[in-house]
Amino acid sequence: MTLFGMSIETIYLILLVVSGVLTILYLLFGDVLEGIGEATGFLHPVLILAFITFFSAGGYILEKVTSLNSILIIVISAIIAAILDVLLNIFVLVPMSSAEQSLSYTEKSLEGRMGKAIITIPQNGFGEVVIESYSGMISKPAASYENTEIAGGSEVLVIEVRDGVLYVIPYKPSFT
Template sequence: MTLFSMPIETIYLILLIVSGSLTILYLFFGDVLEGIAEATGFLNPVLILAFITFFSAGGYILEKITSLNSFIIIIIAALVSVLLDVLLNVFVLIPMASAEQSLSYTEKSLEGRVGKIIISIPENGYGEVVIESYSGMISKPAASFEDTPIDEGEEVLVIEVKSGVLYVIPYQKSFT
């Protein structure tokens, strides 16, 4: 079969090379296009590039090793590509998206959290506080917000973060 006066195998091969190259470029510059994935919902650029890659690779291989009609090969390649795309989305992309959010934190997100002093904070000095999170324990240097000493083992509330240092006050649970 010919399309645009070229053999269909050549078109599959060109599509495979272009989509593979775009996938590599997306790997390096994908953060620029993240907004597109958020705005369109299900039209993720990774899924579109994966579909084209799967489709062109499947079509090229089937054209080379079978004697099936080209229209049947297009249908088979499209169905297999959709199936592989769904599997890629369900088992790789969705779990990775949720794992990325749960494992990362910013220093700003530590403000308002409760931690425990593991190295006492002297007056006008520094100690260390540990905060439990979903990804494990976060240990950071700490100073007293009010320049008062805080003993080891006390629970503290993080008031602000400056230059990687948590400024804390003793935490009192209030049940009002």
């Protein structure tokens, strides 16, 4: 079958190469186009490019390997591409979008966490507290929230964070 003066295999191959190049460009410059995916909901650019890639690859392979009618090959390729696109969305894109964005933390997220004073916190001065995190240990300057001395090695509870300084109180477990 010919379309636009070219064989259908050539059109499938051109679509495959163009969608592959666009996919690579999207990987490199995808942050610029990220708003398009948010605005359109299910029509994410990755899904559109994946559909074109699956469709053209399936059509090219079926044209080369089988002797089916070209119209039937287009229908079969579209169905296969749609199924693979749905599977890609369900099993890859949706879990990735709901995954943790990074292992970083905000100072506000430190409030309410427990830590350990590694340097004694004097009554009206600063010491140092270390807090265990998923990404490692967080070490921050600390001051006593109640203006009392907190000995080094004791467990503390972060009450507030102001200007990069943790304001802590000694942690007293209520169920001991």
